[in-house]
Amino acid sequence: MIESYLLKNISGYIDGQWVDADSGRTVEVLNPANGKTLAEIPYMAADETARAIAAAKAALPSMPDVATRREWLEDTRDALIAEKEEIGRILCLEHGKPWKEAQGEVEYAASFFDYFAKSMEDGLAPEELADKVKDCTWTVYKRAIGVAGLITPWNFPIGMIAKKIAPAIAAGCPVVIKPATETPLTMIAMFQIMHDRLDLPKGVINLVMGSSKEIGGELMSSPDVPMISFTGSTGVGQLLIEQSRQHVKKLGLELGGNAPFIVLDDADLDSAADNLIANKFRGCGQTCVCANRIFVHSNVYKEFTDKVVEKVKALKVGDGMDEDVDIGPLVNAAGFDKVHDHVKDALSKGATLVAGKHPDELDSDKNLFYPPTVITDVTHDMLCCQEETFGPLIPMIAFDTDEQAVQQGNDTEFGLASYVFGKDAKRAHKIIAQLHFGHCGYNTATGPAAHAPFGGMLHSGIGREGGHDGLLEYVELQTVPDGS
Ligand code: ADP
Numbered sequence: 001m002i003e004s005y006l007l008k009n010i011s012g013y014i015d016g017q018w019v020d021a022d023s024g025r026t027v028e029v030l031n032p033a034n035g036k037t038l039a040e041i042p043y044m045a046a047d048e049t050a051r052a053i054a055a056a057k058a059a060l061p062s063m064p065d066v067a068t069r070r071e072w073l074e075d076t077r078d079a080l081i082a083e084k085e086e087i088g089r090i091l092c093l094e095h096g097k098p099w100k101e102a103q104g105e106v107e108y109a110a111s112f113f114d115y116f117a118k119s120m121e122d123g124l125a126p127e128e129l130a131d132k133v134k135d136c137t138w139t140v141y142k143r144a145i146g147v148a149g150l151i152t153p154w155n156f157p158i159g160m161i162a163k164k165i166a167p168a169i170a171a172g173c174p175v176v177i178k179p180a181t182e183t184p185l186t187m188i189a190m191f192q193i194m195h196d197r198l199d200l201p202k203g204v205i206n207l208v209m210g211s212s213k214e215i216g217g218e219l220m221s222s223p224d225v226p227m228i229s230f231t232g233s234t235g236v237g238q239l240l241i242e243q244s245r246q247h248v249k250k251l252g253l254e255l256g257g258n259a260p261f262i263v264l265d266d267a268d269l270d271s272a273a274d275n276l277i278a279n280k281f282r283g284c285g286q287t288c289v290c291a292n293r294i295f296v297h298s299n300v301y302k303e304f305t306d307k308v309v310e311k312v313k314a315l316k317v318g319d320g321m322d323e324d325v326d327i328g329p330l331v332n333a334a335g336f337d338k339v340h341d342h343v344k345d346a347l348s349k350g351a352t353l354v355a356g357k358h359p360d361e362l363d364s365d366k367n368l369f370y371p372p373t374v375i376t377d378v379t380h381d382m383l384c385c386q387e388e389t390f391g392p393l394i395p396m397i398a399f400d401t402d403e404q405a406v407q408q409g410n411d412t413e414f415g416l417a418s419y420v421f422g423k424d425a426k427r428a429h430k431i432i433a434q435l436h437f438g439h440c441g442y443n444t445a446t447g448p449a450a451h452a453p454f455g456g457m458l459h460s461g462i463g464r465e466g467g468h469d470g471l472l473e474y475v476e477l478q479t480v481p482d483g484s
Contacts, residue, residue, distance in 0.1 A: 001037065002038040002185065004089070005086070006087065006090065006193065007192070010040070010041055010188060012042055012207050012209055013191050013206060014052045014055055014207075016200075016201075021042035023045070026042055027041055027043045027181060027210065029183075029184060030332075031094065032095070032096040032328070033093075033319040033320060033329050034319070035367075041188075041210075045211045045215065046215070046218040049208050049218035052206035052207075053206075053224050056174035058202075058203050059201055059202065060146060060147065060173075063144065063204070066120060066124065070117050070121070070170075072169060072198050073113045073120075074113070075197055075198055076113045076194060076198065079193045080107075080110040080113065080158075081106075081107065081110050083106075083189075086189070087186060087190070088103035088106050091105060094182070095155075095328075096320055096331060096368070097283050097320055098325050099320055101320075105156055105159045108162070111162075111450040112162040112166040113166045115166070117170070119451075119471070120171075123170070124170070124171065124471070125142075126142070135483060138479060139482065140477050141480060142475040142478075143476050144172030144474065145171070145173060145226050145227045145474055146173060146226045147174050147224055147225045147226070148175050148225070148227045148229060148474060150165060150228075150229050151229070151230040151232065152164070152178070152232075155283055157180070157185075158186045158187070163466055163470065164465070170474075171474035174204045176208060176225065177208070178215045178219070179207070179209055180232075181210070182332065183331075188207070217243070221243070221246065223247050227473070228244065228249055228251055228252070229252035229253075230254070231254040234255040234459050254455060254456060254465060255416075256414055256460060257288040257289060257290075257414050257460055258293065258412040259290065259292050259417040260293050261419045262418075262419065262420045262422075262431065264420070264422030264427065264431075265422075266423045267297075267422045267423065268443070269303060269307055273307040275445035276445060279445035281327050284330055285390060286331060288388070289417035289439065289448070290390075291394075291419060292395075294395060295405050295408055296396055297399060297400070298399065298400050301398045304396075305396050308394060308396075309354050309355045309374050312356075312373075312374055317370075317372070329367065330368045330391055333364040335368075335391060338389065338391065339373075339390070342383045342384040342389045343356075344359045345382055345384070346382040346383070346384050346395065349379065349382050351377050351378050351379075351382065352375060353374075353375055370391055371392070372392040375393070385397070409435055413458050413459040414456070415438060415456050416438060416457075416461070417437060417447065418432075418437035418440045419441040419445045420440060420442055422443075425442075429442070438454065438455045438464075448466055450466050450467075452467045453465070454467075
């Protein structure tokens with residue numbers, strides 16, 4: 001079992017109180033590196049969620065002014081930075097990502113509290129329109145939308161909630177949060193910090209965990225939750241779209257990806273290879289911005305592949321708490337089996353394994369460590385091109401013309417992240433302008449940052465997180481023509 005001074009209460013948090021499930025039911029949180037139980041968390045359902053919504057609703061009228069809310073964000077930022085080692089340790093144990101990388105995620109989370117603390121006053125300021133029309137002055141106010149329901153996945157246990165809770169609080173919205181059952185402990189630690197260090201009125205932040213179906217169902221069917229921000233699979237996102245119909249809820253959805261990584265024949269191949277390694281193996285390949293399909297110009301295909309393979313062979317896989325480990329385990333057996341299936345499928349359709357182990361040597365029953373794997377001779381019909389692998393697999397696909405790179409890169413209904421590497425900026429930007437992805441790194445495979453809007457096109461979602469647009473998700477615009 002996990003021991004931590006930040007986990008004094010392994011419970012939900014409703015109306016300022018630490019609470020267990022009404023039923024007394026619990027569910028285990030496992031360490032994916034060794035399968036051992038870390039904790040038992042309450043398995044809550046609809047009734048607890050209804051109470052959390054009621055508490056948040058009651059807190060809404062007395063949400064304090066911008067200055068106080070800014071202090072909450074600043075204090076949270078400072079506390080996260082001060083506690084990054086301990087939060088990172090909890091995160092590493094429940095998720096599997098290396099401890100150092102986990103601490104980087106805590107810093108990333110803190111950057112959202114920092115950004116919204118600094119930008120909220122300007123971001124929320126009313127805008128007086130320049131034109132006087134119909135003898136009126138027109139002002140657009142930004143009103144807090146109300147109680148926000150925030151649902152997060154396991155791949156960034158603190159990063160994903162930071163980009164939702166910071167703008168929600170900045171805008172003046174109380175929140176009801178549902179973390180993923182695989183990784184709730186990091187969030188509980190964050191709640192402990194906020195409970196201990198902020199003078200928060202009851203009901204401003206609430207945490208429920210347990211039955212996704214019941215908690216999600218209650219959030220969606222309640223008329224008191226006008227806004228839901230969700231990060232997770234496209235399937236659940238589509239369900240939420242259906243469920244939002246009754247109360248015409250505002251939805252922010254960050255869904256799946258299938259990122260193309262395009263290497264042109266004039267690219268700096270060493271830099272492109274370094275970027276690919278850093279991007280691809282973050283979180284053991286379990287991020288929605290991880291490159292999923294690697295398109296390499298045929299003139300440099302062999303040279304680029306050789307460079308990548310050399311770097312991949314130097315990576316160390318193991319328990320994320322071991323200092324020299326680069327890649328931890330996959331989060332669960334289903335995640336492992338998906339990677340396994342993608343590799344088996346590709347090899348059966350003619351791909352060649354150039355780094356990693358043959359799938360016959362691997363089994364999720366033994367452990368969840370999947371070696372970083374590179375395959376060549378990949379074609380579009382293989383599962384690894386059709387779906388997000390969400391694991392440490394690099395599939396290399398050759399192309400001959402820029403038109404082919406665009407056509408193949410766009411050959412997916414997803415549209416989250418993409419990357420283009422090449423020295424000729426005009427040529428690269430011509431490609432970028434044709435890609436239907438909300439994020440496109442040029443000569444960098446960096447992911448989102450707090451100051452910039454991030455989100456998907458097509459089946460990858462609705463809305464943006466981060467930046468001014470990320471704040472606007474939590475407000476309603478009210479236009480006031482003033483004829484006086
Ligand atoms: P992933 O594949 O990343 O686990 P999911 O979409 O299954 O993606 O999960 C993301 C988050 O959505 C998790 O917190 C999960 O518990 C939650 N979730 C799953 N099913 C539902 C649902 N029917 N309604 C609301 N939330 C759900």
